Amino acid sequence: MKFSGKREKFVNALVLISNVAGNKGNIDLLGNTKIETFDDKNIFLSATDLTSGIKISVLAKIIEKGAVTLPAQKIFEIIKEQKCEDIVFDIDENDSFKTKITAKKTNYITHGLSEKNFPIIPQFTFKNSIKISINNLKEMINAT
Numbered sequence: 529m530k531f532s533g534k535r536e537k538f539v540n541a542l543v544l545i546s547n548v549a550g551n552k553g554n555i556d557l558l559g560n561t562k563i564e565t566f567d568d569k570n571i572f573l574s575a576t577d578l579t580s581g582i583k584i585s586v587l588a589k590i591i592e593k594g595a596v597t598l599p600a601q602k603i604f605e606i607i608k609e610q611k612c613e614d615i616v617f618d619i620d621e622n623d624s625f626k627t628k629i630t631a632k633k634t635n636y637i638t639h640g641l642s643e644k645n646f647p648i649i650p651q652f653t654f655k656n657s658i659k660i661s662i663n664n665l666k667e668m669i670n671a672t
Contacts, residue, residue, distance in 0.1 A: 531617055578647060
């Protein structure tokens with residue numbers, strides 16, 4: 529699995545993801561975010577604490593499709609500290625999900641887990657739903 533995208537997009541998504549994934553309790557996998565390719569232009573980031581869940585689509589350039597779970601807090605901290613615009617993830621599913629995160633000339637190595645044991649987040653369909661940008665939603669939440 530390999531993909532790249534804008535640092536700012538990843539940071540914005542991981543801020544929301546870490547609010548759910550950070551409450552892992554005694555199950556290590558719940559501290560991870562599931563990252564899966566969706567099509568040639570999007571990845572999904574998911575997290576759950578078994579009582580609530582979140583799934584966010586992030587615009588990315590998909591080089592090789594796949595899925596993995598990675599430590600949410602660790603990847604958030606790595607990406608947040610970078611000063612570059614683009615981030616590249618290269619995951620070797622045949623080597624314990626060894627993940628290389630490249631930001632400009634800096635490389636970070638971490639290990640993930642298979643997505644196969646990650647809890648399924650229920651899908652909901654709403655007849656009367658609206659779309660709202662993530663920035664507007666953040667502003668509304670911060671205003672309360």
